[in-house]
Amino acid sequence: MLLVQNLTKHFQIGFVRKKHIFSLEEISFFLKKGELIHLIGANGSGKSTTLKIIMGLIKQTAGDVFFEEKPITEKERKNIAYLPEKIYPFLSLTPQEHLNFFLSYTRNFSQKKSFKKEIEQSLLWAELQKERWDIPLRFLSKGSRKKVLWAEVFLSQAKLYILDEPFCDLDESFRLKSLSWIENKLKEKESSFLLCNHYKEDLFLKTSQVLYLDNGRLS
Amino acid sequence: MKNTCVVTKEVFLLLKRDGVFFVFLLFCFFSIFFANLAVSASLNFSKKLFFDVGLFCYHFLGLFMAFFWGNRILSDSFAGGSLACRLCLGICRRDFFLGAFLALCFVQVIVGLFYIVLWQVVMHLLGFSWLGNALFLFYSQTLLWLVLVAVAFFLSSFLSFNFSLIGSLLVWFLGMTSKASFEAFQGEDINIFSRSLSFFFASFWDLSVFNIQYFDLLDHKALISLGIRLFAQAASIVFVLLSLGAFFFEKRDIN
Numbered sequence: 001m002l003l004v005q006n007l008t009k010h011f012q013i014g015f016v017r018k019k020h021i022f023s024l025e026e027i028s029f030f031l032k033k034g035e036l037i038h039l040i041g042a043n044g045s046g047k048s049t050t051l052k053i054i055m056g057l058i059k060q061t062a063g064d065v066f067f068e069e070k071p072i073t074e075k076e077r078k079n080i081a082y083l084p085e086k087i088y089p090f091l092s093l094t095p096q097e098h099l100n101f102f103l104s105y106t107r108n109f110s111q112k113k114s115f116k117k118e119i120e121q122s123l124l125w126a127e128l129q130k131e132r133w134d135i136p137l138r139f140l141s142k143g144s145r146k147k148v149l150w151a152e153v154f155l156s157q158a159k160l161y162i163l164d165e166p167f168c169d170l171d172e173s174f175r176l177k178s179l180s181w182i183e184n185k186l187k188e189k190e191s192s193f194l195l196c197n198h199y200k201e202d203l204f205l206k207t208s209q210v211l212y213l214d215n216g217r218l219s
Numbered sequence: 220m221k222n223t224c225v226v227t228k229e230v231f232l233l234l235k236r237d238g239v240f241f242v243f244l245l246f247c248f249f250s251i252f253f254a255n256l257a258v259s260a261s262l263n264f265s266k267k268l269f270f271d272v273g274l275f276c277y278h279f280l281g282l283f284m285a286f287f288w289g290n291r292i293l294s295d296s297f298a299g300g301s302l303a304c305r306l307c308l309g310i311c312r313r314d315f316f317l318g319a320f321l322a323l324c325f326v327q328v329i330v331g332l333f334y335i336v337l338w339q340v341v342m343h344l345l346g347f348s349w350l351g352n353a354l355f356l357f358y359s360q361t362l363l364w365l366v367l368v369a370v371a372f373f374l375s376s377f378l379s380f381n382f383s384l385i386g387s388l389l390v391w392f393l394g395m396t397s398k399a400s401f402e403a404f405q406g407e408d409i410n411i412f413s414r415s416l417s418f419f420f421a422s423f424w425d426l427s428v429f430n431i432q433y434f435d436l437l438d439h440k441a442l443i444s445l446g447i448r449l450f451a452q453a454a455s456i457v458f459v460l461l462s463l464g465a466f467f468f469e470k471r472d473i474n
Contacts, residue, residue, distance in 0.1 A: 057306060
């Protein structure tokens with residue numbers, strides 16, 4: 001489903017005295033349909049950079065990314081759900097508005113009638129208190145904002161889920177709930193997961209591969 | 220196209236939440252107050268003075284909104300990560316760029332229309348006549364607003380907020396003064412480089428064309444043809460700036 005080949009990224013700093021910082025060096029892996037890859041590494045090891053390159057936020061210096069045997073473009077990314085680590089949607093929007101725009105981007109206008117019901121279901125699933133549904137995200141805690149992003153993941157009908165530090169800022173009960181949701185999705189064998197975090201304790205998920213990143217290299 | 224429309228709707232809502240219309244109301248209040256002050260301080264109760272103050276405020280209202288919000292939209296979405304959040308949904312960067320631009324243009328046009336109506340009402344209450352042909356000046360100024368929004372978007376596609384804001388102001392100032400400086404150089408003993416440079420800016424970046432000073436000498440037909448010419452000029456500048464901006468925006472890393 002997802003093939004990453006010799007992915008390399010180096011950042012250039014400074015205009016006059018150019019300094020190159022290597023973030024990734026020739027990373028390669030293959031994720032099959034219905035499987036989960038766990039990407040683990042210390043801070044600054046290049047986990048988030050790998051995910052951002054796959055999502056097209058950062059341009060790679062070298063290497064290729066293929067999704068369903070095609071070079072990855074905006075069209076293919078519509079089938080990928082991404083849960084970012086520390087980035088949040090527009091903070092002036094309420095959770096309901098945010099999810100409504102999310103559905104407007106990803107679904108057809110003809111399905112608009114069902115948006116409200118779907119949004120309610122997803123917010124209930126994400127255990128976000130009802131009185132916070134119409135409060136701008138800037139007034140919500142980090143954990144509540146993360147839950148809104150989880151509600152977005154729940155709503156998406158993706159083939160591949162890329163989750164960057166998905167359990168940080170979450171309470172224990174929702175953490176377990178989201179883990180069991182991933183397990184159920186994996187049992188259905190329809191979608192794949194690329195999950196990256198610091199904690200080895202989440203490895204009780206049935207993982208097909210564990211990739212250790214160390215200073216931008218797979219070890 | 221669908222994504223561009225949704226981005227426009229979303230950014231419009233964000234601008235509304237950001238208090239763009241509240242700033243407009245404050246600006247209207249102060250411009251009417253100053254226009255009244257200027258007129259009552261003048262020797263004769265002059266319509267021209269009242270109108271000039273109104274138009275001056277209109278120019279700066281558009282300038283302020285174009286530069287402040289035009290530069291803020293992109294830099295805020297870069298900084299907060301909201302842009303990353305949206306682009307991950309498979310939205311083309313060009314769509315986001317164009318959608319955000321259209322949202323601000325939409326706000327500008329609404330604000331422009333409200334300002335003109337309000338100004339006309341105030342003038343009417345003070346016993347002045349209808350704006351008539353003078354409406355053309357508001358039209359040309361609104362075109363200038365849209366050009367300035369394009370300038371802000373172009374610069375913020377590759378610069379941070381502070382640099383693009385200062386850059387936008389410099390580019391505006393250059394555009395407003397380029398023709399005058401070129402005319403001042405005519406016939407003077409000045410080096411060829413300065414003359415060529417000022418010729419370049421006077422021909423390609425002359426924003427003073429949107430300040431029409433002879434509108435009351437033109438008949439209805441001449442005004443329409445001038446209006447079409449100005450619209451074409453503004454559209455071509457906007458097209459070039461947006462194309463370049465979209466190109467730079469496409470290349471930028473979003474961390």
